Amino acid sequence: MKKQITPEQDNKRASRFTFIGFRILVIAMLFITNILIARADDRDKIAPEDRIENWKGKTVLIFTPHPDDDTFECGGIMSILTKNGNKVVLVIYTNDNKGSLDLDMTSERLARIRRVEEEEACKSLGVLKENIHWLGYGDGDLEYADPQRLRGEASRFIKMFRPDAIFSIDPGEDHERWHKTDHRMAAFITQDAFIASEWHLYYPQHYLDEKLIPFRVPLAFYYYTIASNYQVDITSVIDQKIEASAKHVSQFSPSLDKYSPDMSKETYQKIDSEFKKMDKDGDRYIERFRRMVNP
Numbered sequence: 001m002k003k004q005i006t007p008e009q010d011n012k013r014a015s016r017f018t019f020i021g022f023r024i025l026v027i028a029m030l031f032i033t034n035i036l037i038a039r040a041d042d043r044d045k046i047a048p049e050d051r052i053e054n055w056k057g058k059t060v061l062i063f064t065p066h067p068d069d070d071t072f073e074c075g076g077i078m079s080i081l082t083k084n085g086n087k088v089v090l091v092i093y094t095n096d097n098k099g100s101l102d103l104d105m106t107s108e109r110l111a112r113i114r115r116v117e118e119e120e121a122c123k124s125l126g127v128l129k130e131n132i133h134w135l136g137y138g139d140g141d142l143e144y145a146d147p148q149r150l151r152g153e154a155s156r157f158i159k160m161f162r163p164d165a166i167f168s169i170d171p172g173e174d175h176e177r178w179h180k181t182d183h184r185m186a187a188f189i190t191q192d193a194f195i196a197s198e199w200h201l202y203y204p205q206h207y208l209d210e211k212l213i214p215f216r217v218p219l220a221f222y223y224y225t226i227a228s229n230y231q232v233d234i235t236s237v238i239d240q241k242i243e244a245s246a247k248h249v250s251q252f253s254p255s256l257d258k259y260s261p262d263m264s265k266e267t268y269q270k271i272d273s274e275f276k277k278m279d280k281d282g283d284r285y286i287e288r289f290r291r292m293v294n295p
């Protein structure tokens with residue numbers, strides 16, 4: 001039987017809908033304001049010489065959980081930076097030794113494959129092999145590693161290279177950002193390492209044994225973000241980014257399912273067209289980041 005609704009109930013219901021409607025309006029306004037602030041920050045507040053894509057002779061340190069997140073998320077800016085004569089250094093948390101569907105694959109073999117693929121990808125982006133540092137944790141195991149030790153390892157690299165900027169996964173701005181395993185640990189541990197690298201009484205052995213002076217990270221660019229406030233036009237290097245991405249042969253089918261070191265023309269073309277669809281502003285290819293001073 002259909003329930004009768006009294007005029008009083010109807011009024012209550014209407015006011016509840018009005019309230020929900022108001023909340024949606026407020027959320028929408030906040031969202032639009034956020035976009036406007038982000039755009040203003042991106043386009044108006046940063047002097048051209050301070051924009052990272054115009055840097056020359058600087059050092060940039062990139063933390064990545066796996067040997068491919070850097071290429072897929074930052075490959076364009078990596079290529080621009082090396083072309084402009086900057087030093088790009090990579091710290092890779094894991095050896096990525098589990099992501100294969102090939103039942104004949106072993107972890108040891110996969111780790112070796114992934115290392116070579118990353119070195120080849122980096123070569124396409126102008127990053128030297130000696131600037132790639134592997135921490136060697138097992139794929140999917142980063143969250144089960146000793147966090148205190150991990151933070152110390154990350155902060156040691158920060159003190160060693162004293163970078164003008166760091167790229168890392170976005171841990172979230174006002175709220176924690178959810179990421180898949182390894183990504184979430186990499187996001188938080190790198191952020192914690194910023195603090196540890198600033199104060200000499202965190203890991204005092206870095207100074208006592210190696211004379212590494214504390215260092216305050218001046219600038220961070222977070223990738224895998226949902227709150228981007230900075231975009232880089234990578235149109236001039238999109239082909240290098242795609243070439244580098246395609247070096248990760250074992251990450252794409254059919255090699256993902258049954259490993260073969262060779263990539264067919266068709267697979268390359270598929271990667272090319274997928275990457276070109278990914279992030280665009282009009283007819284320009286872009287990469288987006290959350291940029292933060294004194295992170």
Ligand SMILES: [Zn+2]
Nearest residue numbers: 065066069183
């Ligand atoms: Zn990853």
